[in-house]
Amino acid sequence: MSTDSEIIRRSRDTPAAFAELYDRHAAIIHRYASRRIGEAADDIMSETFLVAFERRAAFDENVMDARPWLYAIATTLLKKHRRQEARAWRGLVAGGAAEQADADQDAVNGHDDRLDAAIGIRRLATAIRRMPARDRDALLLYAWGDLDYEGVARALDVPVGTVRSRLNRARRQLRQESGRNAPAQEVEHGHESGRTDTAAQGA
Amino acid sequence: MDTNQDELTLLRKVRDDVAEPSRAALNAGRAALLDAAAPAVAKPVKPRRGLKRAGWTTLGVVAAGGLATALVLGNVIGLAGWRGGADPAAADSLARAAAAAITTSDPVVGPGQYLEVSTRAVYASTGESGTYLAHQDGQMYIPADHNDEWVWVRDPETVAKTFGPASEKQAAEDAPAAGPGEVVRAAKGAFYNGGPMDWGFDGLPRDPHQLLNYIYRARAGQDVSPDTAAVRFIADTLRTGVVPADLRASLYGALAGVPGVSISDRAATLDGRTGVAFGRDEGNGLRQEIIIDPATGLMIGERELVLRDGVLPGVPVGDSMGWTAVTTTVVDSAPDGGTLCGTGMLPVGPVGGGQCAGAGK
Numbered sequence: 001m002s003t004d005s006e007i008i009r010r011s012r013d014t015p016a017a018f019a020e021l022y023d024r025h026a027a028i029i030h031r032y033a034s035r036r037i038g039e040a041a042d043d044i045m046s047e048t049f050l051v052a053f054e055r056r057a058a059f060d061e062n063v064m065d066a067r068p069w070l071y072a073i074a075t076t077l078l079k080k081h082r083r084q085e086a087r088a089w090r091g092l093v094a095g096g097a098a099e100q101a102d103a104d105q106d107a108v109n110g111h112d113d114r115l116d117a118a119i120g121i122r123r124l125a126t127a128i129r130r131m132p133a134r135d136r137d138a139l140l141l142y143a144w145g146d147l148d149y150e151g152v153a154r155a156l157d158v159p160v161g162t163v164r165s166r167l168n169r170a171r172r173q174l175r176q177e178s179g180r181n182a183p184a185q186e187v188e189h190g191h192e193s194g195r196t197d198t199a200a201q202g203a
Numbered sequence: 204m205d206t207n208q209d210e211l212t213l214l215r216k217v218r219d220d221v222a223e224p225s226r227a228a229l230n231a232g233r234a235a236l237l238d239a240a241a242p243a244v245a246k247p248v249k250p251r252r253g254l255k256r257a258g259w260t261t262l263g264v265v266a267a268g269g270l271a272t273a274l275v276l277g278n279v280i281g282l283a284g285w286r287g288g289a290d291p292a293a294a295d296s297l298a299r300a301a302a303a304a305i306t307t308s309d310p311v312v313g314p315g316q317y318l319e320v321s322t323r324a325v326y327a328s329t330g331e332s333g334t335y336l337a338h339q340d341g342q343m344y345i346p347a348d349h350n351d352e353w354v355w356v357r358d359p360e361t362v363a364k365t366f367g368p369a370s371e372k373q374a375a376e377d378a379p380a381a382g383p384g385e386v387v388r389a390a391k392g393a394f395y396n397g398g399p400m401d402w403g404f405d406g407l408p409r410d411p412h413q414l415l416n417y418i419y420r421a422r423a424g425q426d427v428s429p430d431t432a433a434v435r436f437i438a439d440t441l442r443t444g445v446v447p448a449d450l451r452a453s454l455y456g457a458l459a460g461v462p463g464v465s466i467s468d469r470a471a472t473l474d475g476r477t478g479v480a481f482g483r484d485e486g487n488g489l490r491q492e493i494i495i496d497p498a499t500g501l502m503i504g505e506r507e508l509v510l511r512d513g514v515l516p517g518v519p520v521g522d523s524m525g526w527t528a529v530t531t532t533v534v535d536s537a538p539d540g541g542t543l544c545g546t547g548m549l550p551v552g553p554v555g556g557g558q559c560a561g562a563g564k
Contacts, residue, residue: 011240015240015241016237016240016241018236018240019233019236019237019240022232022233022236023233026224026229026232026233027223027224027229030223030224030228031221031223034218034221034222034224035217035218035219035221041221041224042224042225042228042231042232045224045228045232046228046231046232046235046236049232049236050235050236050239053236053239053240054239082330086330086376090379121217123395124210124213124214124217125217126360128214129328129330129377130326130328130329130337130377131326131327131328131329132327132329132334132515132524133329139214142211143211143214143215144214144215149424161426161427161428161487162427162487164424164426164427164432165426165427165431165485165487165489168426168432168435169507171210171211172435172439173326174210174211174214175210176324
C-alpha cells in the first residue's frame, strides 16, 4: 500500500490521485469535526481536502502520514465554528444534550460502554469548555484525533515540548474536576503507559 | 474495572458514537475534490523536496526526552543530582522550609472531627470572544476515620477578573453555563461513585533524592521539560492540602534538587497570605511557582505566571493564568446534605464503578 506521502507526490503530476487520500482519511476528519461541532462536519470534511489539495506542494515529503497535516487544516477551519462548539460544550454542561439523553437511556438498558460515558460528563465538559482554545486543541487532537505527541506538534505547528506542556495543563484541569488531583495516583494506577513512552522516544 | 478511571479514557468516550459521514456527503466531498483537481492537470505543481520543518526537533528536546526515557531507571540512580540543583539561595530557603515543615506538626483530627481542606482556585477561561479568570472554590471535609462519610462543598463558579471589553463579553456569555455549585457526599471519599480516595502518598519515597528520581520517572516524557514536569508534580501534590509533614519536607528537598529552580518572589501574596515563591522559568513565557510560608513550612499555594505578551491572548504580563491557594483546619462538623453524584446525578452500575448518570429524565 502506498504511504500518504507517495499519494501526494503522485498527485503532483496526476491531481486526481489525491482522491485516494480522501478515501483513506475523509471519515476520520469527519468524525473529529463531528465530535467537536456536530452538523457542519460535512463541510469541514470537504473543505479540509480542498485546502489540502491546493497546498499539496507544501506537504513535507519526508512525513509518511498525512493525518497531522489534515488535522492541522481541519483545526484551522474549525476555528470559524467556535460559537457552535462552545454551544455544544455548554449543552453537555447543562445536561440537556442528546449525548446525555443517550447515555441515560443506555444506562437504563445496561450498556456498559455508554455508562462510562455518563460518568460526570458534565464535569469534563465544564473543564474543557473553559480551558484556553490552544490547550483544548492539543487535548482533543490527542484524545480524539488519536495522534501522538509528535503528531499533535505537527498538527499545531509547535514544538513537541509545547504540546507536552499544553496537554499537561489540560489534563490537570480535567483531574481537578474529579477531585482526584494527586499525581501519585496516576503512577500507582499505571495510567501513563505505552503512548507516552513512544512519544518520548519519538521526541 | 479500574475504579479510578482516568480523565483521558473518559474523554475518549465522550461523543464516541457520532454518526459516520453519509454516503451522500462522502460522494459530494469527493466530487468537489475531483472538480478542483481537474483544471489543475494542465499545470502540475512543482515539488519542494526535503522541506524541513525547522525548530521542533531541536537537540534540546531530543536530549531531554532521551534522558527522561533512558536514565530514569530507578529511584536511586536517575536524573536527580548530577545535573546540579536549584540555585543556592532557593536551595537554602527550601531546606529551612523543610526543617520548619518537620517541626510544625500536622493538625490532629480527633474522633468525630473533620479536616477541612479549603481550596480557592482561579483558572483562565477562554472562548470565542476573549479570556477571563474564573473562580471555583471548594471545601472538602475529611472525617477522622477515612471510612466515614466525606463531604465536598463545591461553590458556584464566579468571575474572578476580566481584562477589558472582550474579556467581559466572554465572561457574560459564559455566565449562564457557569457551574452552579453542589455538595457531594461519599463514604471513603468515593465522590461521584468512584473508588475510595487514596492520594498514593504511602508509595512515595521520603528521601528527597529518591523522591525526585521517582518524580522524574513518573513524569517521563511529559510537559515541556523533565524539570518543569517535576515542579508541576510537586505543586500538584502539595496543593491537595493533605500532604503529611514528613512528605512535605521531602517534596521541598526534591524541589531543591531541580536545576533552574530559583526564588522568583520573596514576598509573593496569594489569597491574602504572603510567602516565598519558588519557580522555574522554562522560556516558554510561563512560570510555574510554588509559594511556601517560610515560618511554618506550609504551602500557601501555587500559580502560573504569564511572563511574555501574547502567551495567553488578552492576559497581561505579570498576571497569572491560574492559581490555587489551600488552607487546612480542623473542624467539629461538616455541612449537611449532598449526594454521592452531586446535583441532578445518580449513581448507576456497580458501586464504586465511577458511574453517575443524569437523574429525573
